[in-house]
Amino acid sequence: MSATSDPPTPSRSFPETQTVWIADRLSEGEAGIMLANGYVMESYLRPLTTYCSKIGLARSARADADELVHSFFANRLSNPDYLKSWLTSGLRLRQWLRNGLHFYVHELRRKNATQIEGQGLSEEVASDGLAHDHEFEHAWALASLDLAIKETKAGLEKRGRRDEWEMFWSHFVGGVPHAKIGERFQLTAAQVAQRAFAVGAQLRDALYGILRKDGAFSSEIDLEVRSMMEVLHEIKS
Amino acid sequence: MKSNPDLHRDDFGASPAVAIQLFCAILGPNAHPIDRLASRCAASDGPEWSSQVLAELMPAPKSIDGWIAWKNRAKDGIHESDLHTGDPLALAAFLQYVASIAGALALDGTYISKTSPAEIRRALNVIGPTVEPSWRDIFSSARIRLDEIKDIRLTK
Numbered sequence: 208m209s210a211t212s213d214p215p216t217p218s219r220s221f222p223e224t225q226t227v228w229i230a231d232r233l234s235e236g237e238a239g240i241m242l243a244n245g246y247v248m249e250s251y252l253r254p255l256t257t258y259c260s261k262i263g264l265a266r267s268a269r270a271d272a273d274e275l276v277h278s279f280f281a282n283r284l285s286n287p288d289y290l291k292s293w294l295t296s297g298l299r300l301r302q303w304l305r306n307g308l309h310f311y312v313h314e315l316r317r318k319n320a321t322q323i324e325g326q327g328l329s330e331e332v333a334s335d336g337l338a339h340d341h342e343f344e345h346a347w348a349l350a351s352l353d354l355a356i357k358e359t360k361a362g363l364e365k366r367g368r369r370d371e372w373e374m375f376w377s378h379f380v381g382g383v384p385h386a387k388i389g390e391r392f393q394l395t396a397a398q399v400a401q402r403a404f405a406v407g408a409q410l411r412d413a414l415y416g417i418l419r420k421d422g423a424f425s426s427e428i429d430l431e432v433r434s435m436m437e438v439l440h441e442i443k444s
Numbered sequence: 445m446k447s448n449p450d451l452h453r454d455d456f457g458a459s460p461a462v463a464i465q466l467f468c469a470i471l472g473p474n475a476h477p478i479d480r481l482a483s484r485c486a487a488s489d490g491p492e493w494s495s496q497v498l499a500e501l502m503p504a505p506k507s508i509d510g511w512i513a514w515k516n517r518a519k520d521g522i523h524e525s526d527l528h529t530g531d532p533l534a535l536a537a538f539l540q541y542v543a544s545i546a547g548a549l550a551l552d553g554t555y556i557s558k559t560s561p562a563e564i565r566r567a568l569n570v571i572g573p574t575v576e577p578s579w580r581d582i583f584s585s586a587r588i589r590l591d592e593i594k595d596i597r598l599t600k
Contacts, residue, residue, distance in 0.1 A: 345460075348463065349460070349463055352463050352466060352467070356466075375469070379465055379466065379468075379469040380462055380465050380466065380487070381487070381488060382484075382487040382488065382489060382490075407469045407470065407472065410466070410469070410470055411470040411471075411472075414470055429471065429474055432467055432470060432471055433471070433476070433479075435467060436463075436464055436467045436468075436479055439460040439463055439464055439467075440460075440464070440479075440482065440569065440570045
């Protein structure tokens with residue numbers, strides 16, 4: 208992988224152009240398309256698979272969810288124009304892929320129906336998906352956060368700062384006061400606070416990078432994060 | 445601190461409760477107080493914490509005036525700037541504030557807040573499921589009453 212093709216290192220300031228990274232990769236020919244496809248598969252496999260399982264989409268295609276999503280990726284991403292079409296669609300990438308998955312399942316069902324004489328073909332698969340937006344958004348929120356966590360932790364480990372992740376986690380998730388965490392790491396409360404805050408900023412940058420690749424503008428990102436929280440609250444209650 | 449399997453993992457284990465805590469950390473001071481409170485209640489000691497905070501409102505007032513008195517007392521403890529940094533005392537006061545509004549709504553459907561009903565509805569939805577069972581019922585009844593009210597006159 209060349210340096211110019213690496214996924215971008217999250218930075219504190221983002222350009223206002225959306226989808227820059229994927230658009231750039233698609234303009235680089237075959238190698239770039241492979242990188243873009245790899246990113247799409249890594250980022251969207253889990254939410255799409257969870258979604259398929261939850262709404263019974265895989266069952267309707269007589270496949271297991273994982274297998275179905277892999278075959279969907281293989282089918283659609285082998286077309287070099289598939290992601291290019293997304294760039295002009297005006298949709299978020301996750302919506303584009305989810306719609307695409309429904310059409311793919313529809314095609315599979317049509318194919319199966321022509322193979323089994325007398326079996327009717329229903330449009331329910333495509334319409335079912337619209338009623339399950341919430342399930343998909345829920346899976347997407349969790350998968351994106353997971354991806355951002357992995358990226359942040361990998362960055363910290365690379366710099367020999369794994370401890371800082373533990374400080375962040377202990378404080379923000381465990382609710383442990385900075386001073387108490389400091390005792391463990393032989394640091395002052397202020398030093399722990401500063402490190403935990405910095406990790407939070409890195410996690411934020413990682414998540415913002417994911418959201419931007421999905422098609423969000425920088426100005427919309429806080430709103431996107433709030434929407435992600437909202438969808439989690441709704442499932443929880 | 446109570447044991448919570450989510451918190452002993454190296455990741456968040458796809459737990460929506462932990463995810464909400466992380467989203468609050470990501471948003472920092474821009475996180476909404478309702479989300480901050482939900483995040484506090486989702487912490488490993490959250491159920492115990494919210495029970496202690498709400499125990500201060502017991503016995504539950506049997507009149508609207510009683511709930512208004514509780515609400516005003518809670519309101520005095522809410523300092524906006526502290527709330528946005530997740531200060532535990534401000535969050536406790538905010539929980540009592542929401543609970544007092546819920547108590548009055550559940551009692552006879554009186555709306556004792558100047559905060560918009562949409563905001564309060566969201567607070568009832570988000571915070572309600574995280575509090576102890578007796579209060580959970582009050583939050584739930586309050587939400588039902590709120591949805592039934594056609595003409596809400598905002599009250600102090």
